[in-house]
Amino acid sequence: MTQHIISLSRREVLRYGGATLALLAVGPMFSTTAEASPKEAKAKLAQLTGDVDIIKGRIHITLPRLSHDGTRVRIMIKTDSPMTPDDYVRAIHILGERNTVPEIASFQFTPQSGKAEIITRIRLAKSQTIIAAAEMSDGSVYMAKARCNIARGAGGCG
């Protein structure tokens, strides 16, 4: 992270305070571009999964209800699947309805994965709803939603 040298005037340092300096280095990720909309996220999800009906269930999101720092929010995703060669989760997609770019990450599994479960850390520009979708080996798609309130977003203003 040392390659990003940030120079601030004395006035700016006073304004932001020393404690937030570290955050500034990674903070304003989304500040210069507009946010996506839930409609865009839905369209992107349809693009990723293909033209199928998306059913609620079989996938579970664990996300904090409130996070003070949107730059790294821990997310855990679990699925109900036996993970056998006949019935397994092919992929999981995570999307954020109000991030600059709705897609956050996609994960590809094989029956050898044992369980289709992941833990990672994501950036959230502001308080928003997260969508997780699981593509099953038979082509069906399941989804779940979870909301996370952000006190200080990855964009600098929650």
Added chain:
Amino acid sequence: MNPLTPRIKMPSQARLDEIITIKTKVRHPMETGWRKDGDGNAVPRNRINWFICRFEGVEVFSSTFHSGVSADPYLVFYNKVSGAGTYTFEWHVDDNSVLIASVPMEINNI
């Protein structure tokens, strides 16, 4: 030490068909390209866009990262051990560089 050295936490021995937990973390800023430095210049985009885990050369897990993944990507996933061999991990960066790590796995059926 290379600041981009990946860190992997996983067992080196397991029973056959045991589901093991693999925890990975790599130091990387995951620059989105939207941020500006103190002088108002855009910081160029520099992200890890793809991660893949192979066992004995066969893909077992992969992941596509977009700008919504935090700096220093941390990822926990699972794998069913199918035998003794080597797990290799690759993180592909936007500038076409690749960070590689590998961990050997032994079978212990006690």
